[in-house]
Amino acid sequence: MDVFPTGRASFDPPQKSADRLWSQVVELLRDERERIAGRDVSPAVDVQRLRAVIGAYDFDRPASPDAVIDEVAELLRTATVHTTHPRYFGLFNPTPTLMGVVGETLAAAFNPQLAAWSHAPAAAEIEAHLLRFLGGRLGYPPEAVAGSFTSGGAEANMTAVLLALTRTWPRYGAEGLRALPGRPVMYASAESHLAWLKIAHATGIGRDAVRLVPTDGLRMDAAHLSRQVAADRANGDLPFLVVATAGTTAAGAIDPLHELADLCGDLGLRLHADAAYGGAAALSDRLRPALDGIERADSITLDAHKWLSVPMGAGALLSTDAEGIAETFRVTTSYMPADVPDTVDPYTSSQQWSRRFMGLKLFLSLAVAGREGYAEQLERDARLADDLRGALAATGWRIVNDTPLPVVCFADPDDSTQEHHDALARSVVESGRAWISPVRLDGRAALRACVISHRTTPEDLNELVQAVNDARKAAA
Numbered sequence: 001m002d003v004f005p006t007g008r009a010s011f012d013p014p015q016k017s018a019d020r021l022w023s024q025v026v027e028l029l030r031d032e033r034e035r036i037a038g039r040d041v042s043p044a045v046d047v048q049r050l051r052a053v054i055g056a057y058d059f060d061r062p063a064s065p066d067a068v069i070d071e072v073a074e075l076l077r078t079a080t081v082h083t084t085h086p087r088y089f090g091l092f093n094p095t096p097t098l099m100g101v102v103g104e105t106l107a108a109a110f111n112p113q114l115a116a117w118s119h120a121p122a123a124a125e126i127e128a129h130l131l132r133f134l135g136g137r138l139g140y141p142p143e144a145v146a147g148s149f150t151s152g153g154a155e156a157n158m159t160a161v162l163l164a165l166t167r168t169w170p171r172y173g174a175e176g177l178r179a180l181p182g183r184p185v186m187y188a189s190a191e192s193h194l195a196w197l198k199i200a201h202a203t204g205i206g207r208d209a210v211r212l213v214p215t216d217g218l219r220m221d222a223a224h225l226s227r228q229v230a231a232d233r234a235n236g237d238l239p240f241l242v243v244a245t246a247g248t249t250a251a252g253a254i255d256p257l258h259e260l261a262d263l264c265g266d267l268g269l270r271l272h273a274d275a276a277y278g279g280a281a282a283l284s285d286r287l288r289p290a291l292d293g294i295e296r297a298d299s300i301t302l303d304a305h306k307w308l309s310v311p312m313g314a315g316a317l318l319s320t321d322a323e324g325i326a327e328t329f330r331v332t333t334s335y336m337p338a339d340v341p342d343t344v345d346p347y348t349s350s351q352q353w354s355r356r357f358m359g360l361k362l363f364l365s366l367a368v369a370g371r372e373g374y375a376e377q378l379e380r381d382a383r384l385a386d387d388l389r390g391a392l393a394a395t396g397w398r399i400v401n402d403t404p405l406p407v408v409c410f411a412d413p414d415d416s417t418q419e420h421h422d423a424l425a426r427s428v429v430e431s432g433r434a435w436i437s438p439v440r441l442d443g444r445a446a447l448r449a450c451v452i453s454h455r456t457t458p459e460d461l462n463e464l465v466q467a468v469n470d471a472r473k474a475a476a
């Protein structure tokens, strides 16, 4: 039998050993795929045992790779909420495509350094092509699309704020916030994703500078926004940015995009669209109208690792303002390779410096499924979510959100308390049958189920409906 090399030799073992290791990984992934539906979505975790197993690795002696891989796989199997499970109806993390997983592997193995175009022309051009494709579907002129892949939506949104500050106040870049004649303030709906608070903290505008505008039917109330901007201006503050959420995290609400674009035009404010997961709808001709108006935003966030079903992390910031982006991230050094005419260096046009090839997993997935393959999957999710709404309503639940996106929020009409809904979600999760979460929408308690995995079948929806009904019965 072949002996696995350990120690430094394990960095690049002989081909036979490497082949065996890959076979082991392929076998493991096959087993995962075959068995996942039969496992608990969210296994109960014994924290002490988990820490003991991990703590036993003191790294004093090399370990055999097959044993380590088996042990880590077992940890992942038993101490992970399985987002790849067909009954994971949770955060917006669909089961990744197979091509996405292959893309991650190839990206890791080739390991192109995407900081400088000249180091990774193939990778840089693939990402630029993808950004033009996504931007084009969202309604930007494809040839004008600039931006970057990001680690996720939070980084893309942060990029949008940096761009907005830089564009609004040209002295901000060099002199910072103290060059501004007052306090900048930005606006997002009360239902928006609250990374805005961390972004405000990090950019120095401060958390209090984020105005969470009340909603009307879970969508930003534009009239209220208009009044708030006027009040802030009267108070000496400096409004600069409105964020329209195109698919709120909790309920899939889409802010009134045209109305907000009109308002921003009238008030001289920038508009950013946070379409972290909703933006994927642009790939379907049937769903795209829900995003009408998004093309009027100065910048757009779209996460590939959400509804485009590639492994984490891959987000994107899209804009047509190449000049503003270049101004925001400009830097020159003696140690980076010289730029190449007619190309853009990612390190001078985005927040990251060393950069992993995040776009490959999306490129492979899109190339193999085709745009229409994606549309089929997205529309299927939307249809299954409609079926779920129907099945829940038929068994006495109240559907409390209205969205074309596959986010289903539902409440028990017999007990509207948060405690009750928290307990129901806990009970479903603990049963291992499905994963859902409790939410608060407009101050009211509900349960939330996202239908986003290509593995989910109508039978899985039936199982979810039975699980929530069993939990409700048990709580009665």
Ligand SMILES: Cc1ncc(COP(=O)(O)O)c(C=O)c1O
Residues within 6 Å of the ligand: 092, 151, 152, 153, 154, 155, 157, 193, 195, 245, 247, 248, 249, 274, 275, 276, 277, 303, 315
């Ligand atoms: C609307 C929205 N924006 C931003 C984010 C943050 O994205 P990420 O977790 O990829 O950083 C999320 C995450 O759920 C989201 O739903």
